[in-house]
Amino acid sequence: MKKLFAVLLALAMLSACAVAETVNQKDEPVLNIFTWEGYIDYSTVIQPFEEETGIKVNYATFASNEEMYEKLSAVNGGDYDIVLASDYMLNTTREAGLMQKLDKSIVTNYGNLDETFLGQYFDPDNEYVFPYVSGGPLIIYNPDEVSVDIKGMKDLLDPSLADSVGLIDDARVTVGLTLRSLGYSMNTTDEAQLAEAAAMLEALKPNLHILEYENLHNFLLSGDISVAYTFTPFVALALEANPDLKIVYPEEGLGFGVDGCFIPVNAPHAKNANLFIEYMLRPEVGATITQWQYYCCTNVPAREILGDWYYGNAVFTGLIDRLDDIEFIKNLPIADEQKFQDIWTTFKLSL
Amino acid sequence: MARKGGMRGDARRNAMFVAPMALLAVLLVALPLIYVLGTSLVQTGEDFSLGATFTLDNYKRLLRADYLQVFLNSLQLALLTTLVSLLIGYPFGYCMARAGRRWKALLMMLVIIPFWTSALVRIYGWKILLQANGPINAVLRGLGLIDKNIKFLGSYGSVLLAMVYCMISMMILPCHSAVDKMDFTLVEAARDLGSRPWRAFLDVTLPLTMPGILAGCVLVFVPSVGIFYLSDIMGGGLVLVGNLIRDQLLKVRDWNTGSAMSMVLILITAGVYLVYRKSGGDDLGVF
Numbered sequence: 001m002k003k004l005f006a007v008l009l010a011l012a013m014l015s016a017c018a019v020a021e022t023v024n025q026k027d028e029p030v031l032n033i034f035t036w037e038g039y040i041d042y043s044t045v046i047q048p049f050e051e052e053t054g055i056k057v058n059y060a061t062f063a064s065n066e067e068m069y070e071k072l073s074a075v076n077g078g079d080y081d082i083v084l085a086s087d088y089m090l091n092t093t094r095e096a097g098l099m100q101k102l103d104k105s106i107v108t109n110y111g112n113l114d115e116t117f118l119g120q121y122f123d124p125d126n127e128y129v130f131p132y133v134s135g136g137p138l139i140i141y142n143p144d145e146v147s148v149d150i151k152g153m154k155d156l157l158d159p160s161l162a163d164s165v166g167l168i169d170d171a172r173v174t175v176g177l178t179l180r181s182l183g184y185s186m187n188t189t190d191e192a193q194l195a196e197a198a199a200m201l202e203a204l205k206p207n208l209h210i211l212e213y214e215n216l217h218n219f220l221l222s223g224d225i226s227v228a229y230t231f232t233p234f235v236a237l238a239l240e241a242n243p244d245l246k247i248v249y250p251e252e253g254l255g256f257g258v259d260g261c262f263i264p265v266n267a268p269h270a271k272n273a274n275l276f277i278e279y280m281l282r283p284e285v286g287a288t289i290t291q292w293q294y295y296c297c298t299n300v301p302a303r304e305i306l307g308d309w310y311y312g313n314a315v316f317t318g319l320i321d322r323l324d325d326i327e328f329i330k331n332l333p334i335a336d337e338q339k340f341q342d343i344w345t346t347f348k349l350s351l
Numbered sequence: 352m353a354r355k356g357g358m359r360g361d362a363r364r365n366a367m368f369v370a371p372m373a374l375l376a377v378l379l380v381a382l383p384l385i386y387v388l389g390t391s392l393v394q395t396g397e398d399f400s401l402g403a404t405f406t407l408d409n410y411k412r413l414l415r416a417d418y419l420q421v422f423l424n425s426l427q428l429a430l431l432t433t434l435v436s437l438l439i440g441y442p443f444g445y446c447m448a449r450a451g452r453r454w455k456a457l458l459m460m461l462v463i464i465p466f467w468t469s470a471l472v473r474i475y476g477w478k479i480l481l482q483a484n485g486p487i488n489a490v491l492r493g494l495g496l497i498d499k500n501i502k503f504l505g506s507y508g509s510v511l512l513a514m515v516y517c518m519i520s521m522m523i524l525p526c527h528s529a530v531d532k533m534d535f536t537l538v539e540a541a542r543d544l545g546s547r548p549w550r551a552f553l554d555v556t557l558p559l560t561m562p563g564i565l566a567g568c569v570l571v572f573v574p575s576v577g578i579f580y581l582s583d584i585m586g587g588g589l590v591l592v593g594n595l596i597r598d599q600l601l602k603v604r605d606w607n608t609g610s611a612m613s614m615v616l617i618l619i620t621a622g623v624y625l626v627y628r629k630s631g632g633d634d635l636g637v638f
Contacts, residue, residue, distance in 0.1 A: 064601045163502065169588065171602060210505045211588035219586060222482035224504045337603045342417075345598075348590045349420050 029055045031272040034068065035084035037061045039259075041292045049279050055272050065089035072098055077265035081273040087258045088331040090122040090129055099128040100265045106274035109281045116323055117258055117298045121330075129260040130277050133295035135232025136256040136319060136326060137173060139248035140217075140239070145226035152251040153181035156227060157203055166210040166225040171344035172329050172337075173255060175201070177229065181252040186327050189336045198343045205351065220245070233294035236315045247314055249322050256319075256326035258298075296320070384617075391610035409611035418595070422615070425592040428582075429575035432514040436522040436571045439515070441564065444526030448533075462520050470517050474584050477516065481509060510587035518575055522567040529563020530556070562632070569627045573620045592616050 033040060040046060046057050062068040065086050072083065077098040085093070093099055104110060113131060123129040141150055148158045156165055167174050176186035178197040188194065210219050216228040217238035228238075239245055261280070263273040279285055286302030296316050297303050303310050310316055319326075332340075394406050447458040465473060480487050481503040488500045503509050533556065541551040579593025592612065599609035 066601060066604050166586075169583070171598070208588075209502060210586035212583065212586050215584075215586075218478075219482075219504065222504075223484040223500060224482055224502050224586070334603060334605050338605065341598055341603050345421070345590055345595070346417055348588055349417055349424075351588055 027271075028269070029053070029272070030058065030269055031055050031082065031276055032058045032060065032080045032267075032269070033082045033084070033276075034060045034062065034072070034080040035082075036063075039084055039293070041289075044288050044292060045280070045285060048285075049276060052279075053272075053275060055275070057276075069093060072264060075266075078268060080264050081267040081269045082261055082276055083264060084132055084259060084261045087120065087122045087260070087328055090260050090262065092331055093262070094122060094128055098265050099262045100267065100270065101127045102130070102263065102277060103270070103274040106271070107278045107281065109278060112281050112283065112286070112299050112301055114298055114300050116320065120258060121328065122258070122260070129262050130281065131258045131260045131298045132280070133289070133293050134256070134258045134298055134319075135295045136254045137168060137177070137229055137231050138235045138254075138315065139227065139229050139250060140220065140235050140245055141227040141248070142220065142223075142242075143244065143246050145223075150227065150246075150248050152248070153177055153229075154252070156207060156229075157200075159206075161207045161227060163207065163209045164226040165204070165207045166212060166216045166219050166228040166230070167208060168216065168229060168231070169211040169213045171340040174229070175340050175343055176255055176327075176329055177250065180255070180327065181250065183252070186255060187330045187332065189332065189339065191339075194339060194343060198347065201343070201347050202350070208351065211348065211351075217241075232296065232315060232319075236294040236313065239313070239315060247318070249318050254319070254322055254326045256328055258328075259295075387610045387613055390606055391614050393607065395605075395607050409607040410615075412608055413611060413615060418612075421590050421595050422592055422619075424589060425576050425579075426619075428510070428514065428589070428591065429572050431511055432518055432575045433522075433568050433572045435511065435515045436519045437564065437568060440519050440522030440567060441526045443519075444523045444528075444563075444567075445530050445560075447523070447527045448530035462523050466520065471580075471584075474513050474517070474581060477509075477513060478504065478584065505586040505588065507587065507589075509585045510582045510589060513581040513585050514575060514578065517578075517581060518571045521570040521574075525563040525566040525570065526560065527563075529560040529566075533559050565627060565630075565632050569624060569632065573623055576620055577616060 033046075040059070042059070046059070049055070050057055060080070062071065065088070068083060068085050069089055069092060072080065072093065073096065077100075083093075102110070107130075110126070110130075117131040117134055118126050120131075139150060139152075139156075145164070147160050148155055150156070172186075175194075175197055178200050179186050179188055179193065182193070182196055182200060184190070184193045184197070209225050210216065212219065214231070214234065216225070216230040217234040219225045220228045220238055221241055228234075230238075235247055239247065261277060263270055263277075267273055280289065281299060283299065283301035283305055286297060286299030287305040290297040290299075290302060290306060290310065296319055297306065297310060391409050392405055392407070394404050394408065443458075447455055447462075450458060479485055482488075483500040483502055483504070487503070488497070491497045491501070537559070538551050538555050541555050542548070546554065577593055579589075579591040579597070581587075582589040582591060583594070596609050596612045596616070599605050599612060603609075
């Protein structure tokens with residue numbers, strides 16, 4: 001028994017030493033990335049960086065922005081060197097003082113970024129965040145099976161679409177779209193406006209066939225639904241599989257999002273992190289990232305490399321034309337988030 | 352004296368074997384559960400850190416008609432899953448136990464092999480089979496039975512199918528083992544005394560295999576209450592307890608309410624198990 005404890009104790013001490021070592025050795029060739037699974041591709045992006053610099057990249061994943069924030073604040077902005085997360089959580093993280101400024105003497109190519117994505121509320125002075133990808137959900141439909149000319153959310157109420165619409169199973173996104181189509185903000189907390197949105201969802205019920213989060217494009221391609229409201233990469237994937245599909249930028253206004261990289265305030269290898277951001281901002285790397293992620297490209301010279309593949313795709317370019325019409329979904333206090341969730345739960349229960 | 356010393360040695364050796372397991376159980380089961388219980392009894396601030404104020408509000412918040420409906424949804428789906436699994440699984444297990452050696456091995460393989468593949472992959476297989484322009488619709492159209500593709504996906508039936516498909520081996524194995532262990536001379540005796548086959552089944556086989564049936568029902572029902580991803584994959588759009596908990600944790604960021612819901616779910620499943628044990632159920636070492 002004593003022996004067992006001794007072994008355990010020794011192991012614990014060893015791991016403690018290992019942790020202490022990584023914190024002390026700021027110059028060791030290591031980079032710790034923290035983001036969603038598969039969000040930075042290994043073989044096309046990370047591996048070439050490792051070969052070029054000799055820096056060993058570790059890739060840790062989280063399932064949600066909230067999980068990221070919790071872990072990052074638990075280690076007081078340490079442990080990780082690069083974090084990639086969504087706009088609203090970037091804002092929360094910056095306000096909590098968990099970010100450090102980018103070293104623009106290393107990140108010399110920050111100017112490659114499209115100004116459209118700069119100066120946003122999560123980084124008003126462009127000091128902390130590298131906007132990695134961007135996009136917003138769109139409506140996509142199969143004209144063979146749809147007789148109405150869909151222009152926005154309101155057209156989804158048309159009786160001819162009975163039992164053939166697929167919507168994103170997310171309170172903020174879908175209640176948000178409904179609010180926009182009624183002329184309200186996606187971030188409203190006004191009870192009367194929210195009640196109106198709930199009533200509009202109710203009216204949509206006979207047409208709704210599928211509620212899902214990230215597979216609506218497959219339901220569309222398999223013929224189970226004729227209209228889907230889904231995220232940028234899935235719209236692009238569906239269009240690639242079936243070029244006859246039609247995409248719609250909802251005329252009432254668009255939801256929009258940016259996912260961006262930042263360096264935590266106590267990142268153990270901040271220099272390597274800056275090097276990695278410089279690397280990702282290179283035109284050819286930016287082009288590779290876009291080809292893998294199927295989001296709108298934030299990097300102007302990278303778009304030039306992609307040429308027709310990018311500019312010929314309305315999913316990517318159409319969004320830029322409508323940038324005056326976009327709205328970010330922002331983090332709300334828990335009690336207000338609960339209001340959205342309640343509307344959604346009630347709606348789903350009544351299906 | 353020597354004997355006593357020997358016993359103490361045994362006890363110590365036993366403790367040595369049990370200690371690592373006990374340590375693992377404490378670390379991996381007890382501590383997280385205590386953490387969930389603790390989280391459900393306090394109020395968290397906006398900054399995600401746990402506050403120290405004790406409160407029962409998180410549980411009071413659950414007393415709402417629509418949340419009750421969600422729990423009923425989950426229980427209903429689990430109950431239907433158990434019933435369908437029983438109706439298919441018991442005859443399957445029975446035939447498997449009564450079959451000849453070679454058939455038995457083959458049937459057993461059919462039950463075991465799907466275990467080697469991820470449930471997710473197998474469910475996506477069902478999705479492809481069932482989709483509107485998929486093989487099942489193609490066959491039905493080819494036979495002239497339908498003119499328009501049937502939208503199977505998204506229906507309650509498709510969710511139930513996925514649930515039964517994933518859980519049914521948990522029913523088949525205990526039923527098979529109960530029938531296998533049964534002394535069939537008793538059935539022969541009943542037949543010799545003039546009983547008709549179905550009568551002998553109802554009076555002899557069924558009561559004797561009841562422990563297997565009950566174990567199977569518990570093994571299917573308890574996990575079924577918590578599973579929600581199958582409904583999501585099939586596009587069912589059902590609100591099950593699992594969805595509710597996930598949304599509270601990951602979307603609303605209300606860890607306290609989410610934890611309270613988890614505790615209620617744990618209590619329900621523990622309750623089912625307790626009733627099962629009180630009514631004379633075996634421990635679930637069924638294999």
